[in-house]
Amino acid sequence: MGSMSIWHWLIVLVVVVLIFGTKKLRNIGQDLGGAVKGFKEGMGTANAEADAGKTAGDGAAQQIAGKTTIEGEVKKETSAKS
Numbered sequence: 293m294g295s296m297s298i299w300h301w302l303i304v305l306v307v308v309v310l311i312f313g314t315k316k317l318r319n320i321g322q323d324l325g326g327a328v329k330g331f332k333e334g335m336g337t338a339n340a341e342a343d344a345g346k347t348a349g350d351g352a353a354q355q356i357a358g359k360t361t362i363e364g365e366v367k368k369e370t371s372a373k374s
Contacts, residue, residue, distance in 0.1 A: 309317065 312320075
């Protein structure tokens with residue numbers, strides 16, 4: 293009795309269509325789809341800008357180092373306390 297059967301969902305769907313009408317529901321669907329599409333485009337633009345910034349940053353590091361890449365590892369020096 294806790295779960296809803298297919299008949300319950302069909303009754304809810306009919307009530308929603310009667311209250312809002314198909315035209316308003318279609319407009320809501322189009323608005324929601326447009327928002328999702330805009331969000332995806334925004335995320336793609338942000339990723340492209342991040343990649344472009346990363347590439348530009350690598351080029352600047354190579355120019356500073358005289359077009360050579362210096363690789364190394366930073367280690368923390370510990371001293372023995374007496």
